[in-house]
Amino acid sequence: MRGVIVGTGKRLTEVVHRIATLLTSGSRKSRELQESKARLEEAQRVAHVGYWVWNLDTDRVTWSDETYRIFGLAPQESPIDLATVREMIHPEDRESVFRTAEEAIRGGAHPDSEHRLVRPNGEVRIVHSLGDLKRDASGRPYQMFGTVQDITDRERAEEALQRTQSYLSEGQRLAHMGSWAFNAAGHYWSDELYKLYGLDPKNGAPTVEQYLALVHPQDRASMAETIKLMQEEHRGFDQIERIVRPDGRLRYIRSVAVPVVEQGVFKGFVGTTMDVTDQELLTQELRREQAYLAEAQSLTHAGSFACNFVTGKIFHLSDEAFRIYGLDPSSRDIPFERFYKATHPEDEPALREKFYGAIQARMDYDLEYRIYRPDGTIRFLRSVGHHNPAGEIGEYVGITMDITERKRAEEERERLRQLEADLAHINRVNMMGELAAALAHEIKQPIAASITSANACLRWLARDPPDLERARAAATRIEQDGNRAADVINRLRSFYKKETPPERETVDVKDVIREMTVLLRTEAIRYSIAVHAELDADVPNILADRVQLQQVFMNLMLNAIEAMKDTGGELRIRTQLNPESQLMISISDTGVGLPADNTERIFDAFHTTKPQGTGMGLAITRSIVESHGGRVWATANQESGATFHFTLAVEAEVHA
Amino acid sequence: MMTAACRQAIQDLVESVGLRAESFATGEEFLSRKRAGDPSCLVLDVRLPQMSGLDFQHRLAETGVQIPIIFITARGDIPLSLKSLKVRAV
Numbered sequence: 001m002r003g004v005i006v007g008t009g010k011r012l013t014e015v016v017h018r019i020a021t022l023l024t025s026g027s028r029k030s031r032e033l034q035e036s037k038a039r040l041e042e043a044q045r046v047a048h049v050g051y052w053v054w055n056l057d058t059d060r061v062t063w064s065d066e067t068y069r070i071f072g073l074a075p076q077e078s079p080i081d082l083a084t085v086r087e088m089i090h091p092e093d094r095e096s097v098f099r100t101a102e103e104a105i106r107g108g109a110h111p112d113s114e115h116r117l118v119r120p121n122g123e124v125r126i127v128h129s130l131g132d133l134k135r136d137a138s139g140r141p142y143q144m145f146g147t148v149q150d151i152t153d154r155e156r157a158e159e160a161l162q163r164t165q166s167y168l169s170e171g172q173r174l175a176h177m178g179s180w181a182f183n184a185a186g187h188y189w190s191d192e193l194y195k196l197y198g199l200d201p202k203n204g205a206p207t208v209e210q211y212l213a214l215v216h217p218q219d220r221a222s223m224a225e226t227i228k229l230m231q232e233e234h235r236g237f238d239q240i241e242r243i244v245r246p247d248g249r250l251r252y253i254r255s256v257a258v259p260v261v262e263q264g265v266f267k268g269f270v271g272t273t274m275d276v277t278d279q280e281l282l283t284q285e286l287r288r289e290q291a292y293l294a295e296a297q298s299l300t301h302a303g304s305f306a307c308n309f310v311t312g313k314i315f316h317l318s319d320e321a322f323r324i325y326g327l328d329p330s331s332r333d334i335p336f337e338r339f340y341k342a343t344h345p346e347d348e349p350a351l352r353e354k355f356y357g358a359i360q361a362r363m364d365y366d367l368e369y370r371i372y373r374p375d376g377t378i379r380f381l382r383s384v385g386h387h388n389p390a391g392e393i394g395e396y397v398g399i400t401m402d403i404t405e406r407k408r409a410e411e412e413r414e415r416l417r418q419l420e421a422d423l424a425h426i427n428r429v430n431m432m433g434e435l436a437a438a439l440a441h442e443i444k445q446p447i448a449a450s451i452t453s454a455n456a457c458l459r460w461l462a463r464d465p466p467d468l469e470r471a472r473a474a475a476t477r478i479e480q481d482g483n484r485a486a487d488v489i490n491r492l493r494s495f496y497k498k499e500t501p502p503e504r505e506t507v508d509v510k511d512v513i514r515e516m517t518v519l520l521r522t523e524a525i526r527y528s529i530a531v532h533a534e535l536d537a538d539v540p541n542i543l544a545d546r547v548q549l550q551q552v553f554m555n556l557m558l559n560a561i562e563a564m565k566d567t568g569g570e571l572r573i574r575t576q577l578n579p580e581s582q583l584m585i586s587i588s589d590t591g592v593g594l595p596a597d598n599t600e601r602i603f604d605a606f607h608t609t610k611p612q613g614t615g616m617g618l619a620i621t622r623s624i625v626e627s628h629g630g631r632v633w634a635t636a637n638q639e640s641g642a643t644f645h646f647t648l649a650v651e652a653e654v655h656a
Numbered sequence: 657m658m659t660a661a662c663r664q665a666i667q668d669l670v671e672s673v674g675l676r677a678e679s680f681a682t683g684e685e686f687l688s689r690k691r692a693g694d695p696s697c698l699v700l701d702v703r704l705p706q707m708s709g710l711d712f713q714h715r716l717a718e719t720g721v722q723i724p725i726i727f728i729t730a731r732g733d734i735p736l737s738l739k740s741l742k743v744r745a746v
Contacts, residue, residue: 445659452665459672467672474668481661 041065048150054082054131056105056142061085070127070150072119090116090124097129104133105141114151126152176275180205183260183268196253196275198245216242216250234259234266240276252280294319301402309359310394312336324381324402326373344370344378359394362387368403380407442488442522446481453477488518507544509583509648510535513573516553523561528568531557539575540650542583548624549648555617556587556644563591563641582630583650588643594636602634621646666699683712695723702729 041064044050050067054060059082065075071088089097093115100111111131116124131146169191172178178193187205194201197214206214208227215223219241229235238256245251257271297303303321307314314336319329325342327334343351347369358365366384373379385398457474460467513533524531560571569590578584595602603622618632625632629649634642663679670677678695680686684707698716702709713725 445662449659449661449665452662452669456665456669456672459669463672470668470672474665474672477661477665477668481665484661 045069049147050149051145051147054101054144054146055079056144059083067148070125070148071117072121072123072125088117088119090118092116101131101144104131105144111144111146125150126155178273179271180273181268181270193273196251196273197243198247198249214243214245216244218242230257230269234269236269240280250277251275252277297321298323301405302399303401304397304399306395306397307336308392308394309336309355309396310392316397321400324379324400325371326375326377326379342371342373344372346370358385358387359396362389362393378404380404442519443485446484446488450478450481450485453481504543505546506541507546507549508539508541509549509575509585510539512546512549512553513575513585516550516557517573520554520557520561523558524571527561527565529561529564529571530569531571531573533573534575535573536575536577538577539583540577542628542648542650544628544648545624548628552621552624552646553587555621556646559617559644560587560589560591560641563589563593565591567591569641577650578647580647581650582647584645584647586643586645588637588641590637590639590641593640594634594642603632683707683709683715686712687715698723698725700725700727702727 044064044066048066048070050064050070052064052067053062055062058079060079061082062079063071063075068075086094086098093113097113097115100108100113103109104111110133111129114126114128116126118124128149128151129146131144133141134143134145135141172190172192173195176192176196178196179190180193181188189201189205191201197206199206212220212224212227222239223241226237226239230237236256236258238254240252240254243251243253252275253273254276255271255273257269259269260267293304297318297320301320301324303324304316304318305314305321306316312335322329322331322334325339351367351369354367355365364384364386366382368380368382370378370380380403381400382403383398383400385396387396453474457471457478460471460474513535517531517533521531557571557573564571567590572586572588574586574588576584576586603618622632625646625648630647632644632646634644636642660681663681667677667679676692678691680689700709700712707715709727709729716723716725
């Protein structure tokens with residue numbers, strides 16, 4: 001490029017020279033002269049070339065119009081002083097310019113220099129100046145003629161080009177990027193490209209075969225195909241392949257090739273090649289981490305989000321967040337409103353209040369609410385949002401979790417708890433049913449006895465003479481049996497009361513034990529079981545719910561009877577005060593004993609060893625005892641059977 | 657099982673019509689106690705505290721005591737009655 005400009009400049013300079021010589025020689029007709037002069041002016045103006053004539057005798061200089069313009073002056077007719085010209089040469093170049101001229105006058109070469117000049121407005125221009133010496137017949141130099149060309153733009157363009165090239169090569173080095181061209185002239189590789197491949201520039205660009213040998217074996221076939229398409233179909237490409245450099249290092253390379261077509265004719269390819277190993281490894285790691293994160297989110301049913309709730313702009317929404325709302329993660333552009341509108345109408349007002357309250361206050365939030373999925377199912381969600389105080393209002397990052405399973409489990413637990421309470425009631429009702437038969441018998445006995453006695457009494461009275469003594473005895477028995485039946489009914493009455501809140505009253509445990517012994521006597525006798533109560537006379541009164549206490553005894557005694565049902569045996573009830581001033585009651589049997597494994601489990605709800613058991617008896621027992629500040633446990637007896645113990649807190653002496 | 661009160665009432669009723677009557681709490685007691693004379697009839701509860709009424713009937717049959725037995729029970733059921741009849745209860 002430089003050559004072209006300089007070349008044109010030289011030719012022009014010669015033309016100017018010739019014409020100027022003609023002009024100054026004054027040997028042509030004036031019309032021709034005028035035309036030539038006009039053409040010269042035009043040529044000078046176009047090429048930014050001016051001429052000058054330096055009269056060596058007077059040291060006056062004549063400039064052409066263009067020369068004035070180059071020097072930033074208005075053209076004028078009269079010559080100017082050499083000193084003035086000298087002043088306008090850039091101070092740093094002044095000396096060398098005039099030295100060259102003086103050398104030429106002394107017989108040296110034609111002055112030819114590039115130098116700077118300073119225009120009156122301070123602007124610096126670069127000019128190319130050529131001179132030619134004129135001598136008279138004696139050979140004495142009397143005039144120097146020369147041209148001056150403003151080459152500032154050219155110089156600047158060259159500087160810019162050099163700068164661009166240097167930036168480009170520096171840029172390639174920094175970016176690990178090389179460039180290449182492939183055309184009729186050959187195969188060009190930039191220096192950086194050689195470095196990327198670990199090749200020596202001295203060996204020139206590799207052939208296709210040599211190049212493919214560098215490509216990683218797994219990527220070689222696809223690269224060969226790409227090159228084939230490039231050569232045969234002139235198809236460009238943009239792909240990442242792995243190469244193994246001569247030093248053995250594996251690098252990821254991204255190559256971009258663009259076909260060059262000029263006026264419909266294919267000329268070759270230009271392209272760039274970049275070492276993207278770091279980015280690629282980072283990308284791979286990022287993808288791995290994203291996969292782990294997605295997996296973790298999917299496992300925990302937690303989706304992450306980042307959005308501005310005020311503007312409704314969503315910055316990030318993980319796949320799991322979509323799935324939680326029953327949406328397809330691939331359907332990306334879902335408006336924020338769609339998510340908010342999924343909220344269950346019953347939860348919406350409370351959610352709106354708390355949620356927008358937190359946003360206005362720029363606070364974190366942690367909320368639970370229900371949503372409807374598009375398929376109509378309801379899910380429980382918990383959303384935790386963190387507001388970055390540095391961010392805009394409404395900007396939150398957080399997670400949304402599907403807690404439906406947990407909620408269902410909680411509901412299930414609550415349901416079971418309710419069921420347990422129901423069962424406790426049913427169990428008691430069942431027990432009452434079982435007892436009713438036994439109690440009916442218990443009541444029927446004295447009634448049957450009194451009817452029989454009444455019969456006998458009537459017969460004694462019907463005798464002649466009436467046997468009054470035997471009749472009185474019979475009547476006495478009727479009274480006793482009647483009272484006995486009434487007693488049984490009185491004892492029962494407390495059981496028929498409907499579930500009432502626990503009522504603490506002063507209770508004599510001995511009374512309760514006696515009552516229960518009476519109630520269960522028939523049952524015990526039925527299975528040949530002897531019941532013994534060893535009651536300490538000093539047993540203090542306790543504050544308890546009488547009905548519940550009866551139930552505890554009933555459960556434990558029925559269990560003991562159940563354990564001895566097939567064998568018969570002995571049921572023993574003992575009371576004693578333990579060192580902690582607690583009343584300890586032990587109910588032991590000589591039955592089948594405890595299960596060999598965990599004896600504590602027998603107190604768990606629904607744990608049963610009986611075919612018809614509900615597994616609630618001991619669970620209820622424990623809950624009652626614990627509500628009275630005591631505890632219940634079981635021990636195996638030395639010989640046979642088991643003993644159930646429970647403690648009750650003793651109240652301070654209660655005065656009536 | 658019959659309570660002492662019931663037993664006593666029945667004994668008194670039988671005596672009130674001029675018959676001699678004795679009462680026993682258990683089968684064992686009947687077998688072991690010296691009795692005034694051979695009874696002509698036995699009123700027996702099916703459910704006895706130790707030896708069951710039916711077992712007691714077997715024992716009587718084994719020892720050759722042949723007395724008519726009236727079974728009474730507070731909770732009679734058909735299988736039990738059939739069983740008793742098969743062992744010659746009256």
